[in-house]
Amino acid sequence: MLNICRICFTSPILTRNQLPFCVSCSNELAELRLYNSNCKLTFVAAPNSEIQSLWRYRGVIRELILRAKVKRDCAALRHLVSLVESCDEVQSLVNWSDVIIPAPSSLWGRVHGSLDIASQVAHQLSKKTGKTISTAPSDLYWRWRKQARRGRESRVDEDLIEMSILKLRRSFLKWFGSNNGSVPSFPNRVLLIDDVVTSGATLSKTARALKDRGAGVVRCLTIARSYT
Numbered sequence: 001m002l003n004i005c006r007i008c009f010t011s012p013i014l015t016r017n018q019l020p021f022c023v024s025c026s027n028e029l030a031e032l033r034l035y036n037s038n039c040k041l042t043f044v045a046a047p048n049s050e051i052q053s054l055w056r057y058r059g060v061i062r063e064l065i066l067r068a069k070v071k072r073d074c075a076a077l078r079h080l081v082s083l084v085e086s087c088d089e090v091q092s093l094v095n096w097s098d099v100i101i102p103a104p105s106s107l108w109g110r111v112h113g114s115l116d117i118a119s120q121v122a123h124q125l126s127k128k129t130g131k132t133i134s135t136a137p138s139d140l141y142w143r144w145r146k147q148a149r150r151g152r153e154s155r156v157d158e159d160l161i162e163m164s165i166l167k168l169r170r171s172f173l174k175w176f177g178s179n180n181g182s183v184p185s186f187p188n189r190v191l192l193i194d195d196v197v198t199s200g201a202t203l204s205k206t207a208r209a210l211k212d213r214g215a216g217v218v219r220c221l222t223i224a225r226s227y228t
Helices: 023-032 059-069 074-085 088-096 107-111 117-129 138-142 160-175 201-212
Strands: 040-042 049-056 099-102 189-197 217-225
Touching: 023 049, 023 059, 049 088, 049 201, 059 074, 059 117, 059 189, 059 217, 074 117, 074 217, 088 117, 088 189, 088 217, 099 117, 117 189, 138 201, 189 201, 201 217
Parallel strands: 049 217, 099 189, 189 217
Antiparallel strands: 040 049
């Protein structure tokens, strides 16, 4: 079992590979890899921000992400982290940044027990490099639904359930005297980490919120992207 690929669980491991993957899975990873201009998307809604993705959200990458996120497979998570750390552009982005911030997970995901891959990757990169890690403004953690589960045409619209939840939360904070203005300002260069980008709406909204609190340039790194 120790010499079997950790993705397909059928073929032997490629001995020259640093990761426990077979020839077929290693080749597929290489085919899904994004480089240069193909891996970047500039925000229209948030100037001085861009998304950089490492792989297409297909095949073996999709399999690893779903196993880690939905099935909470620790081995799949370790392999994802190792893959991210092996990319040269990741080290460059981390070195460039003043702070690393995981993208805020949705309330929908937390209620359903999904593993927060973005947080796990961000903390590992912070631990390895010594970079400061922080969190996004708290309001952003109250998104009710995943963007991928909303209709494409409605992803840019405000979610009525989310707006109601935020209104109740603000009223609660006001009633009980909590300081809702205690969110600290952010340094100039922020690296925002996420697992998969679909429409870019969540990252764009987060980037705007960070800029409103002092960030000069926000660069986003995602493991995969699901759009073409």
